[in-house]
Amino acid sequence: MSNFLTLQAAAAERLAQHLPSASTLRVAGIVPARDAAAYASPAVSATFVGASTADFALLLVDRSFLDAAGGAGLVGAVSAVDVLRPALEQAASAFDAGVLGELREEDAAGLLNDPETAVFELNSAHQANDGGVPFGWFAIRVRDNGAVNSGGGLTAAGRSAQDTDMAARLGLISNVEMALTVEIGRTRMSVRDALALEPGRVIELDRSAGAPADVLLNGRLIAHGEVVVVDQDYAVRITRILDGAEGAH
Structure with missing residues (x-):
């Protein structure tokens, strides 16, 4: 294949x-x-x-x-x-x-x-x-976006051309605004339970207290961090940047 x-x-x-x-x-x-x-x-x-x-x-x-x-x-x-x-x-x-x-x-x-x-x-x-x-x-x-050698990988020339082409294309969208989201946990519930929500209801999340928060860019996990308070506003301090393979999971 x-x-x-x-x-x-x-x-x-x-x-x-x-x-x-x-x-x-x-x-x-x-x-x-x-x-x-x-x-x-x-x-x-x-x-x-x-x-x-x-x-x-x-x-x-x-x-x-x-x-x-x-x-x-x-x-x-x-x-x-x-x-x-x-x-x-x-x-x-x-x-x-x-x-x-x-x-x-x-x-x-x-x-x-x-x-x-x-x-x-x-x-x-x-x-x-x-x-x-x-x-x-x-x-x-x-x-x-690049030439492929007989072993299935990119040749040196192909990698160089790919890097140049990718940098040029990504430069076109470098000023595009993206949604950055901080997630402290999540849960799943039925529509019935969602409709029954009311003030004072406690929803248990799938993460323990003190665990790092997830930082997502357009829905994709890119980093972990901790929630802090800056001048009475919530913020997130980045503690770890994930590589592409980690962010895919």
């Missing part, structure tokens, strides 16, 4: 693990693009820019789980693209450091018709058993 195809398969697996579906999802394997073509509109698409550039398109047969996850009908309901962004961020983390661009709902026919695109079929457990319609498809096209 080529290096790129290995990355694509890893991205599809991470996406399946983090989609907010009520059932467990798995990657059934690569399928012809025509299998997903009937569901090409609308797809949720995004482009990842890093050492390699990757185009993503997520095609779903049944989008009802997005309404449930986003709280459709409630005040402050979350849009479909915002619900899906964490899962696509996880998929992008397979390609190491980089930036996942804006998510768009659009026709994915152009991506599906490209012979360089790999299309992975996603199934839930019961669909895999009864042979029903797949849960959806995840299309990935990787565009290399």
